[in-house]
Amino acid sequence: DIVMTQSPDSLAVSLGERATINCKSSQSVLYSVNNKNFLSWYQQKPGQPPKLLIYWASTRESGVPDRFSGSGSGTDFTLTISSLQAEDVAVYYCHQYYSSPQTFGQGTRLEI
Amino acid sequence: EVQLVQSGGGLVQIGGSLRLSCTASGFTFDDYAMHWVRQTPGRGLEWVSGISWNSGSIDSADSVRGRFTISRDNAKNSLYLHMHSLRPEDTAFYYCAKGPYTRSWFDHWGQGNLVTVSS
Numbered sequence A: 001d002i003v004m005t006q007s008p009d010s011l012a013v014s015l016g017e018r019a020t021i022n023c024k025s026s027q028s029v030l031y032s033v034n035n036k037n038f039l040s041w042y043q044q045k046p047g048q049p050p051k052l053l054i055y056w057a058s059t060r061e062s063g064v065p066d067r068f069s070g071s072g073s074g075t076d077f078t079l080t081i082s083s084l085q086a087e088d089v090a091v092y093y094c095h096q097y098y099s100s101p102q103t104f105g106q107g108t109r110l111e112i
Numbered sequence B: 001e002v003q004l005v006q007s008g009g010g011l012v013q014i015g016g017s018l019r020l021s022c023t024a025s026g027f028t029f030d031d032y033a034m035h036w037v038r039q040t041p042g043r044g045l046e047w048v049s050g051i052s053w054n055s056g057s058i059d060s061a062d063s064v065r066g067r068f069t070i071s072r073d074n075a076k077n078s079l080y081l082h083m084h085s086l087r088p089e090d091t092a093f094y095y096c097a098k099g100p101y102t103r104s105w106f107d108h109w110g111q112g113n114l115v116t117v118s119s
Helices: none
Strands: A004-007 A010-012 A019-025 A039-044 A051-055 A068-073 A076-081 A090-096 A108-111 B003-007 B010-013 B018-025 B034-040 B044-051 B058-060 B068-073 B078-083 B092-098 B113-118
Touching: A004 A090, A019 A039, A019 A090, A019 A108, A039 A068, A051 A068, A076 A090, A090 B044, B003 B092, B018 B034, B018 B092, B018 B113, B034 B068, B034 B078, B044 B068, B044 B078, B058 B068, B078 B092
Parallel strands: A010 A108, B010 B113
Antiparallel strands: A004 A019, A019 A076, A039 A051, A039 A090, A068 A076, A090 A108, B003 B018, B018 B078, B034 B044, B034 B092, B044 B058, B068 B078, B092 B113
16 A cells, blocks of 8 residues: 655644645655646545645645645655635645555644 | 535444445536545544446455445435444544546545444
């Protein structure tokens, strides 16, 4: 199984500042045939299901604010929130869908 | 608006069975793969099983293979998870989720159902 490891486990950032969450996969999730990284990012607030933010490592889902961006390739990925808003307090997860079983990172708790 | 409304869940004894349901609306159900994902405080998010639009491709995690069966009824816009031989470690919130594909991101999620397996 591909192991997804996020860092840090928790993060406190001031309002308006940049937040950066890292995700490392135990093997590459880059599919050479289409040159796409099979990686997505989710935001989960208390009492709610996860919400899709990013897929193909860097494609923002429709309706997601442009302060959220994804980057990286191969085994190392980053979710960046350019200017933290109060409503961004949540747990963030990365997810690989390159191979079965699909696996998630352990989550990063983001606080103000 | 895409909606995934879940039902089922609850308390079940060790070794028992349970069926979860997920009824979809707001999109053409039989155009998309569907999945079950579970979540526990200890193990985080865990993909359980996925099914293609026509049920032609089904995949499951090793931890549930042979005990859980995913199925869908496109005429009823419904997804199911039939769970048998339940174990305490199956205790979790279970979410249905919409793919585009059997190997893909999950763009919409149900509200979740708690399944508790206990003696």
